[in-house]
Amino acid sequence: MIEKERTYPIRLLMYEALLERIIPNHPKTAFIEQDYRARRAGYRGELQTDYRLSFLPEKGFHIFRDLRLQDEKWHFQIDTLLLTLQYILLIETKAHSGTLFFDKHSEQMIQTKNDQEKSYDNPINQVRMQAWHLKRWLQNHKFRVPPIYQLVAISNASTIIKVSDHSLNNLIVKGDVLLSRVHPFDERTTTPIFTDKEARKLAKSLLKNHSPHHPDILKQYSLSADDLQKGVQCPACLSYGMNREKWIWRCPVCEHKSKTAHHKTVKEFFLLISPTIKNQTCREFCPGVSSKTIKDLLLSLSLPHTGTNKGRIYHMPPDIEIFFDSVKESHATRNSRTNTKANHHTNPR
Structure with missing residues (x-):
């Protein structure tokens, strides 16, 4: 067994x-x-x-x-x-x-x-x-x-x-x-x-009593956050520094648009910087993104958290790979429902 x-x-x-x-x-x-x-x-x-x-x-x-x-x-x-x-x-x-x-x-x-x-x-x-x-x-x-x-x-x-x-x-x-x-x-x-x-x-x-380990890989190689590229990565051209415009991310290099590009960024923050994340530390990892936008994005992920308001701390999910895969699937399902409703209104039987 x-x-x-x-x-x-x-x-x-x-x-x-x-x-x-x-x-x-x-x-x-x-x-x-x-x-x-x-x-x-x-x-x-x-x-x-x-x-x-x-x-x-x-x-x-x-x-x-x-x-x-x-x-x-x-x-x-x-x-x-x-x-x-x-x-x-x-x-x-x-x-x-x-x-x-x-x-x-x-x-x-x-x-x-x-x-x-x-x-x-x-x-x-x-x-x-x-x-x-x-x-x-x-x-x-x-x-x-x-x-x-x-x-x-x-x-x-x-x-x-x-x-x-x-x-x-x-x-x-x-x-x-x-x-x-x-x-x-x-x-x-x-x-x-x-x-x-x-x-x-x-x-x-x-x-x-199984006790998972969260190693500090930056410390292992004597690196710091300054050795990393900052910002949200474009899923199309892979450049960093996508801009937030209303409800989407837009790449200034290739003009690609994405609603979920920040998922990978938050996941990489947990893996590389810290197993916990706050609004301020997230803004440092994503320069140029407002505090309110960061708050909305972190809330939308439904991450485990402690504290409230400005003192809220988000925690890395126990199985980070499965968690972000499920977030992706959930978002795809919501988009599918939205598109179905839009088609229903524009193409009534």
Whole structure:
């Protein structure tokens, strides 16, 4: 049973917004693009893991994807968690290509690609640390601690894996044989630790305590709002600085008109500047737009908010992608109804 689905990572949304907004020819653009490609490849690898595990029996497995919990003052994130009555299995997915050498003594993962070597944090240590945090989390929340197993799944089919010690082969698995490596854990631990009721209670608690992260991507690259292009972007020619005229936005470059061009701007503000927005901070991001217009536009989006009048603060929706997609659909429906009414009045039967 899928207890928690994997959604499109907010960090990837942030990268995409940043690459859209960053001023042209910025010296850090190439570096940001490289990181974005690597993270996107990692996400695709996680989706491959999800697909392979989708063939597990519906009954007997509680599957959590991209779970983030708090262990006292630390947070820890788990790519994939399988909860059964007998054990818990943690899977860390990596999408690296080329040749990967896992050195038990130096505890490094060394990638060789295009005749170049690069060292990475060892994912075996990562997943072991996740198990350590999870054990403490279970104890602090008064749950029994079952055996907690770990695997590192290499999702790229062409990747060659080498190890300095054969014992590491028990921890590292190619994605295409992942499913066959999960089933033996059932044979290793046959005595149930949880009852069905206890497993459901634990699953419910894991979901309740999931703590999404809102990273500061500008801080990550030592950037500020001054490194971003300001204003509403024209959906036609992609230039910035559309003008507000009555109920529409007009592009001064190509004369394109839009009623909803500000949706993307508000979304990018949430992703890049802050998870909260006020009238004043929105005006700073959209120079030349009046306070009243900003107020009307933010109200029209029906965003979560606190406070009233000038003290009103709008908050980023929990799932920003779904929220703005629904706003777009709602607006399209209203336009369709308006056009239907107009046609009815101009073309009566």
